[in-house]
Amino acid sequence: MSTCAVVWCNRAAVARGLCVRCYARYRRGLGPNDTRRYTSRETKERVRFEATQRREAGESVADIAVSLGVNESTMGKWLREWEVWPAVGKYGRSFAQNQWKRWTREEALIAITRTDLSIAERAALLRRSYTAVAGFIHDYQQRPADQYGIK
Structure with missing residues (x-):
C-alpha cells in the first residue's frame, strides 16, 4: 500500500495511490513538495509583468495562463484586478x-x-x-x- 503526500488524505484514495488533491497536483506537474511558481513576491511580480506585457500586446488570457502555469479563470481575475486590457479589441478593431x-x-x-x-x-x-x-x-x-x- 502506498502513502499519500498529505496527512489528511482519504484512506480509500490512499489505498489506490493518491488522494484527489494529490492526483490533481500530479496532473498539473507538481510533486508533493513543490509549490506554485507564483508564491514568492519576486516570481509574482515577474508573472504580473509578463502577463501585462503579453495581454497589452493582444494575446488571449487562455494562452497567457497556459504558458505561465496558472488557471485561466485566475489569470482573468488577476488581469481585471490589475486593470490590464488589450491594446486592440476583438478581431483587430479598437474598443x-x-x-x-x-x-x-x-x-x-x-x-x-x-x-x-x-x-x-x-x-x-x-x-x-x-x-x-x-x-x-x-x-x-x-x-x-x-x-x-x-x-
Whole structure:
C-alpha cells in the first residue's frame, strides 16, 4: 500500500495511490513538495509583468495562463484586478471610444428614433459598440420612466 503526500488524505484514495488533491497536483506537474511558481513576491511580480506585457500586446488570457502555469479563470481575475486590457479589441478593431461614457439626450434620440438606420449604423454613428446600442434600446423600451423625454 502506498502513502499519500498529505496527512489528511482519504484512506480509500490512499489505498489506490493518491488522494484527489494529490492526483490533481500530479496532473498539473507538481510533486508533493513543490509549490506554485507564483508564491514568492519576486516570481509574482515577474508573472504580473509578463502577463501585462503579453495581454497589452493582444494575446488571449487562455494562452497567457497556459504558458505561465496558472488557471485561466485566475489569470482573468488577476488581469481585471490589475486593470490590464488589450491594446486592440476583438478581431483587430479598437474598443469603442465611448464605451463607458454616459448617454446624452442627443445620443439617446439617435439611438431610439433613427429607425431608418440599422443598429450597426447607429453604433458607428455614435461611436459605440453594437451591443451597447442594442442594449440601450432594449432597456429604454422596458423602463416605465422616460429619462430623456423621447417617448
